[in-house]
């Protein structure tokens with residue numbers, strides 16, 4: 001029997017499709033990571049990093065909007081209550097990641113425009129690489145959630 005709740009459920013098929021079709025996002029993450037390994041001083045030499053971060057921010061906005069719209073559903077008829085806590089946690093991380101990428105863009109712009117309190121390229125790089133590691137973990141956990149949701153659908157469970 002399905003249970004009506006005010007929580008999240010997972011559309012595993014859509015979520016998987018969004019993830020498989022996300023080459024642009026992976027390429028941008030890799031490009032920014034490469035930029036982080038090439039130190040620059042303040043000023044115009046920081047422009048390539050800023051431009052890559054702008055693209056990454058916009059791609060992440062699209063990625064999260066698609067996942068939020070098609071991969072997770074609120075107030076749904078929930079048939080996998082054991083997945084609900086995990087789905088809520090992962091869904092909530094989207095806002096945190098987006099805020100962080102906006103802060104990284106701002107930091108890189110301060111470096112580009114030589115603002116008085118601009119962070120160094122090194123500190124931006126450390127923040128990005130830490131962000132990247134956590135985002136990869138988020139992606140892996142969503143993939144595990146997809147597998148669990150498929151297993152529940154076909155009655156395998158774990």
Ligand SMILES: [Fe+2]
Nearest residue numbers: 067094138142
């Ligand atoms: Fe996600």
